[in-house]
């Protein structure tokens with residue numbers, strides 16, 4: 001059976017004077033090597049996306065992290081300079097993709113910016129520059145030259161027993177993760193359940209209440225060490241299994257039709 005396919009909404013990046021639709025290798029490599037699924041990078045457009053046409057052709061959605069932030073207007077806030085940089089094309093592609101994947105029961109794994117998009121897509125809000133809040137750690141990307149050190153596993157999060165995330169990770173309680181974010185969930189969307197938090201209260205994982213399929217978001221980056229870190233590997237394997245099951249059921253349904 002061919003590998004199933006997941007949609008990965010792209011970022012807009014400028015390189016050599018041109019705009020690129022891009023996603024970092026770490027996400028699509030973890031998808032291929034650990035989840036054993038193929039990634040189709042979805043170009044990011046502010047208008048013209050055919051979300052259902054995309055979802056008709058994939059078996060899962062993987063929403064990556066990004067240095068850009070969800071535009072505050074999407075959660076009812078005025079945009080301040082400190083809330084940027086922005087990527088409106090990514091927002092316009094990713095948020096409807098998330099909503100429709102949940103509605104259609106297509107497996108969804110949302111990472112870092114992805115969990116923030118998931119929260120906003122379902123009606124929640126975000127806090128910016130969380131490190132400036134009293135009692136909140138500095139969760140930002142470490143100011144170091146090497147990427148492996150930026151994504152170093154360096155903080156504990158506490159996973160709720162019996163949660164979806166605990167089931168997917170294969171464990172609950174304290175899990176060591178990496179951390180590269182300035183924003184976080186402020187008001188949790190009504191359809192989301194908080195499933196892991198940092199010691200400072202920062203929300204680190206959520207699941208969709210009454211989801212038809214695998215539908216979780218994490219604030220950390222399991223993709224980066226997915227081949228070597230046990231909880232990261234388990235999460236990507238669980239996502240891949242959900243995607244394969246969805247693909248098999250879709251194939252059966254098309255034969256039966």
Ligand SMILES: N[C@@H](CCC(=O)NCCCC(=O)O)C(=O)O
Nearest residue numbers: 065066067068112113181182183
């Ligand atoms: N921009 C958001 C989400 C952070 C995120 O996705 N980080 C991963 C990329 C890190 C980088 O390359 O800078 C936030 O800051 O909260």
